[in-house]
Amino acid sequence: MRPLSGAEADALLARSDSAGGRRRRSSPVQSASPQPPGLGAGPRRQSSFRDDVGHAASETYLVTRLTFRLLQYLGLGYRWMSQLLALTIYAILLMPGFLQVGYYYFFSSQVRRSIVYGDQPRNRLDLYIPKYISRPCPVVAFVTGGAWIIGYKAWGALLGRRLAERGIIVACIDYRNFPQGTIGDMVSDASQGISYVCNNIASYRGDPNQIYLMGQSAGAHISACALMEQAVKESRGEPVSWSVTQIKAYFGLSGGYNIHSLVDHFHERGLSRSIFLSIMEGEESLSHYSPEMVVKESSSQAIALLPLIVLMHGTEDYSIPSSSSQSFADILQQTGAQAKLLLYEGKTHTDIFLQDPLRGGRDPLVEDIFSIIHVDDEITQEKIAVSPTPRRLVFEWQLQLARRISPF
Template sequence: MAEAGGDRRPAAMEDLSTEKPFLRWSPSSNMRRRASGDLSLGLSSPSRRPSFRRDVGHAAAETYRITRLALTLLQYLGIGYRWMTKFLALACYAILLMPGFLQVGYYYFFSTQVRRSVVYGEQPRNRLDLYLPVDSNEPKPVVAFVTGGAWIIGYKAWGALLGRRLAERDIIVACIDYSDMIKDASEGISFICNNIANYGGDPHRIYLMGQSAGAHIAACTLLDQAIKEAAGESITWSVSQIKAYFGLSGGYNMPNLVDHFHKRGLYRSIFLSIMEGEENLRRYSPEVVVRGSSVRQPIPLLPYIILFHGTADYSIPYSASKDFVDALQTVGAKAKLVLYEGKTHTDLFIQDPLRGGRDQLLEDIVAVIHASDASALAKVAVAPRARQLVFEWQLKMARQISPF
């Protein structure tokens, strides 16, 4: 995805050699320096002194960036009846949930437990946000999170609600921003693997997670890394450092989803532009790659893969996750599918967390991460439930009009 006014195309995925089975990437010299311990990007000290002026300035800068992303989306979608209908639905959806979004935004911009825009690479959007638990007495497990956004408006701040909820359960969350998608995601994961100990994270307990388009990007990145490792290529992070992969409401077979996305408003021409042409759809499809005979060697390197999906998801049907799990299990990978009856594309990630109280998806993720830590599980069990941020009638109305 290209940042508005930037020098990159909206797809900006790495060009592939026809001799290679999947996405290729050569780490930059900057990343090689970082892997060897050279933290020359101004991050040698993770400490942060509160500054109201700086926080307000950052809030203004982030608002400007989000506006530019929205304008980029408008540029690619153009004007049409179907798009206008969805845009109006999205506006109403956002207005209904605005009380919750404002509270999450205040936490994002002003909480001392959030480290915003940590630099992980040389490009303008090579930034990530860190959500840190209050208790820093011992190293914490880490979730490296790749946000969704239809491959066009993905942005690190979209993970604020997830970051807050997991940080409250003694888990560090690193939300990775990106423009070059797979290349940037890999650089962000590399930074986390090599530097998270400086922020109180346990480098031996790192989990990768993606939501919607971010689930697809993260899965591509993970599989690409396994292929490179199996081929003996030089790497700056290892798949063995990832304890498990959580894919939320993702799509993993692009040829099967093109027509579905077109009917939902992500027009075929736009989607093919994002994927850099129809000829690349199979290359950017983890399910298709896994089913190919040429990548059987990297399969044992993959971590435990758990895919979560709502059965009422109309943006990306839950069959997308089911088919990918089937493909993984067929070739011997450890994979599991968790379905949530009646949940939509946004229920699991937005409405349910805003509702407060019990959050089944969050509980399932925490149970995996803290599975070997009895004291952490006991602490979570007695922790107070999250409070409701939006009235129930607003949540129900937003669910009805959601364009997703």
């Protein structure tokens, strides 16, 4: 297998952007600055259900097409074929739960799909609104994972549903994947999505003084990069469209924060070194897109701007080892930042984010997020403690088998 040449990469990105441009012109346009709605409602949908399904289908087609195009460069060897087979079986086992979440995503009046936040084809986000709103709600701006290649905003539907059931608005931010874009584009998209949330969430009955940033897997890395980039800009007095001080806490779930130390790990896991370096814009950019390295090199003024950083990781995560979060937490604490590490004993990369919430009952991740968001609100904590628990969506034997087969 050979690395992508500059000409090949440019041509690939140009074709992807061209396809995205055609799709953008044919999709329904929504206002980037919605008018204030009535209480608890949020802006009304500006497109029909048919339009929303069509947009979701076109985005899914884009992700699939880009993935298979990338596989052409990787080469369809034994490793990738076995991984693809494992992923297919994994998805089939969890399909009963995925179908129920999909029904919620497309039919629930609490979901606002594909709100435009920028002028790129993937600059859209989904909002998950609590059913009953008596006062402005806390907000979680969430950046999904997907190995920087197959991320999509709908991957956050299960988390959005679980948090919305507990009175928290969730904004799932979409962004360009490789080869449609490289890491700089992804960070830029995420930052623009965060800016939209910070400046517009009050229109959806969100509390602009209670905004939390969260990312999962590759999304944890991208959102951490966006957070650090913003802190550095603000410390230098550069103009910004949103402020780090607007973020009350950052939740990093199963993320990697020192890209230098993960290149070989990902290569052994099947993401070749040449492809990964193409995603990260070359070896010379690894330090710039390693939040751990950026923290080490940042001024005390930039560090002082950072919110509480909560790093969450399963101890049996083989996709991204939990030592990644441990190391980042240590560096943050050494530089004087507020950092907290939560390790989930025996949990894998997908246990925390998929299997556990599909199991129903009290979800450890959701409970931990909730306890931090409402740390000073005992009344809300008491209400949630006695509220009905989410029901199981998938049988236990399916969850256990899926856990064994998971390629992640």
